[in-house]
Amino acid sequence: MSDELKRGLEGVLVAESDLSFIDGDEGKLVYRGYAIEDLAEHASYEETLYLLWNGELPTEAELAEFEDAMAAERALDDGTLETMRRLAEADEEPMAAMRTAASALSASDPDTDADPTDAEANVRKARRITAKLPTALAAFARVRDGEEPVAPREDLDHAANFLYMLNGEVPDEVTADVFDQALVLHADHGLNASTFSATVTASTLADIHSAVTSAVGTLSGSLHGGANANVMRMLQEVDEADQDPVDWVKEALAEGRRVAGFGHRVYNVKDPRAKILGDRSEALGEAAGDLKWYEMSVAIEEFMAEEKGLAPNVDFYSASTYYQMGIPIDAYTPIFAISRVGGWTAHVMEQYEDNRLIRPRARYVGETDAEWVPIEER
Numbered sequence: 001m002s003d004e005l006k007r008g009l010e011g012v013l014v015a016e017s018d019l020s021f022i023d024g025d026e027g028k029l030v031y032r033g034y035a036i037e038d039l040a041e042h043a044s045y046e047e048t049l050y051l052l053w054n055g056e057l058p059t060e061a062e063l064a065e066f067e068d069a070m071a072a073e074r075a076l077d078d079g080t081l082e083t084m085r086r087l088a089e090a091d092e093e094p095m096a097a098m099r100t101a102a103s104a105l106s107a108s109d110p111d112t113d114a115d116p117t118d119a120e121a122n123v124r125k126a127r128r129i130t131a132k133l134p135t136a137l138a139a140f141a142r143v144r145d146g147e148e149p150v151a152p153r154e155d156l157d158h159a160a161n162f163l164y165m166l167n168g169e170v171p172d173e174v175t176a177d178v179f180d181q182a183l184v185l186h187a188d189h190g191l192n193a194s195t196f197s198a199t200v201t202a203s204t205l206a207d208i209h210s211a212v213t214s215a216v217g218t219l220s221g222s223l224h225g226g227a228n229a230n231v232m233r234m235l236q237e238v239d240e241a242d243q244d245p246v247d248w249v250k251e252a253l254a255e256g257r258r259v260a261g262f263g264h265r266v267y268n269v270k271d272p273r274a275k276i277l278g279d280r281s282e283a284l285g286e287a288a289g290d291l292k293w294y295e296m297s298v299a300i301e302e303f304m305a306e307e308k309g310l311a312p313n314v315d316f317y318s319a320s321t322y323y324q325m326g327i328p329i330d331a332y333t334p335i336f337a338i339s340r341v342g343g344w345t346a347h348v349m350e351q352y353e354d355n356r357l358i359r360p361r362a363r364y365v366g367e368t369d370a371e372w373v374p375i376e377e378r
């Protein structure tokens with residue numbers, strides 16, 4: 001047994017996986033062998049899910065069947081819909097609502113009584129959770145804004161249907177495409193914290209709903225998925241104060257604060273997803289005739305590279321991309337969740353296939369010989 005301490009488990013290998021590969025020095029990301037750039041350009045989110053869950057790209061017929069199966073699972077049961085309504089009325093945090101939704105969905109899942117490791121039942125459960133979480137998010141967001149939930153449509157693809165349920169109107173093709181790309185880009189990323197959390201939960205032979213619930217909670221923090229909303233809050237603050245973005249960042253660094261959207265445990269160079277989302281952000285700005293958000297982001301990126309040697313991660317340019325699509329800022333991290341659920345469930349299924357309880361150790365640095373003192377004498 002090694003006594004070497006690896007804070008934050010940095011660099012520690014704990015599993016074998018053939019889902020996604022990251023080369024942190026080259027800035028390369030692949031899902032099951034396919035470069036993220038190719039997937040973003042050519043694959044839909046459904047095709048990406050199929051790849052992650054089945055190990056290979058679908059044929060045309062397989063994809064059509066899969067898309068229909070996903071679309072047929074979008075509607076929420078009454079209990080989960082009512083729960084989303086109540087949480088929205090109580091002004092719950094959107095990520096807390098997502099965490100509750102992931103858990104609530106197990107009550108109505110037809111396979112809820114299946115053994116947690118039943119591979120076929122897990123494929124069906126993963127499909128249902130992934131199909132339904134966007135419906136829960138859209139319902140929550142609408143009720144919170146004083147609107148009625150919009151029922152899903154089966155004739156739209158996953159990305160377009162989510163925007164339709166959120167806004168009550170079918171998105172234009174460009175917006176739907178950018179959103180679909182964002183879903184593809186966020187679908188998997190090795191053993192990131194939330195995926196690790198899902199696999200730890202699965203490793204106890206808890207079920208897939210429990211694993212996804214753990215993962216949503218883990219994603220919500222500001223060092224992980226929560227950073228995308230903080231990036232947009234930073235850009236808005238700079239804009240409202242009519243400040244030079246570089247001055248804002250200098251101040252933040254001088255106060256010892258971290259700049260959201262920069263730095264990464266694995267990438268030592270720019271995250272390849274940030275490159276693609278940066279292009280999307282620029283294109284949306286050009287189409288709107290206002291490059292303000294993109295240019296502000298570029299100024300921050302250049303300064304952070306020069307000053308700290310830190311490059312943007314995926315959360316940096318997703319912020320201005322979503323903002324220019326009119327998505328509410330506190331929905332950014334839940335949107336990360338509705339995409340990453342594909343990766344979480346794929347890793348959980350991989351964990352069940354070759355399970356061993358995940359249980360590391362802590363070096364004990366406390367006392368070992370304390371003398372018992374009766375309560376009345378303390």
Ligand SMILES: CC(=O)SCCNC(=O)CCNC(=O)[C@H](O)C(C)(C)COP(=O)(O)OP(=O)(O)OC[C@H]1O[C@@H](n2cnc3c(N)ncnc32)[C@H](O)[C@@H]1OP(=O)(O)O
Pocket residue numbers: 008222223224225227257258259260261262263264265266308310313314315
């Ligand atoms: C989808 C995702 O989860 S991507 C990550 C999203 N999170 C963020 O964008 C939040 C901001 N970034 C960070 O906090 C970090 O870069 C993390 C959490 C992503 C990675 O953290 P770690 O690998 O543990 O690096 P660690 O926290 O040890 O930082 C190393 C050094 O870089 C500095 N640093 C890292 N990121 C930043 C940042 N965004 N702003 C300022 N300084 C930073 C740290 O202060 C530290 O400096 P020090 O050695 O002088 O103390």
Ligand SMILES: O=C([O-])CC(=O)C(=O)O
Pocket residue numbers: 188189190191192193265266313314
């Ligand atoms: O891999 C990580 O540590 C964080 C990340 O970029 C992701 O989850 O997409």
